Amino acid sequence: VFGGYAVNRKNDDPKPLFLEDLHVGQRFTSGLYHLDSDQIKAFAAEFDLQPFHLDETAANDGVFHGLAASGWHTAAIPMRLLVTGDLPLACGLIGLGVEIVWSKPVRPGDMLKVESEITEISPSRTKPDRGAVKVRSVTINQNGDHVQAFIAKLLVFRHAADSEPLL
């Protein structure tokens, strides 16, 4: 939809993980996501119509001193990487909440990857088939710069859990 992108899958046939397969300190590294200026502009045209996301010339005079991706675009890209196999949770990636910090602009031509670590596992007190898992991630560009950090709180099920209402 936003033009082509290259995704180099890190993990082509990941073993699906359930709550009991996770532990604090467990790490995951994603494949790569290539972002170009057409993608940046297409996303911005839909959700973030600001000159520094839409037009190179206007962006040169703006606060980012050049075209930069919308933070919401930068936030969605890791999901693409994680959900296609780089964080292979068996029941999917179901977010309860997230904290994001945007620390550097994401530019046309950037090649992004995500490094993640499980920082907290909290079994549900009322529903024995599930728990909340905190995952701390950084999005890193081709120069090794951390462009974004985020901590997601995910709903994760035990093996053979029935599908019941959320939490």
Place this chain on the structure above:
Amino acid sequence: VFGGYAVNRKNDDPKPLFLEDLHVGQRFTSGLYHLDSDQIKAFAAEFDLQPFHLDETAANDGVFHGLAASGWHTAAIPMRLLVTGDLPLACGLIGLGVEIVWSKPVRPGDMLKVESEITEISPSRTKPDRGAVKVRSVTINQNGDHVQAFIAKLLVFRHAADSEPLL
């Protein structure tokens, strides 16, 4: 890109606001954003390829008991509303970070609006032309359900500020 949507602008000719125009407790209400199943699926196909965001039948058996929008889609929609005039910051909406909580699924046919309140204003200690502003928002559907809450930390400039490097 993701199909049509209806945006009823709340504020057609907003007065652009600078840091000195803002105060804690100031409130903003957005226009409406209509979301349909094609938009939900198109966004998910790009960024969040999970059955409960892509296919009604699969979604019926899934954790949301029906098709639901990706949380990243739900997160990006308020930006569309706010940046097109419903939070009329003169220098644009420049996010430093955000905390999001997703509390209810967003469904095809939902009509979303955003209610926002300024909760904190912190002038920069080193750069007198700018400050950080916290805005607490809720995304509300046509039934009055709060589907998402988020607190954004924005970079806001004083009037006639020069464009300088960020923070």
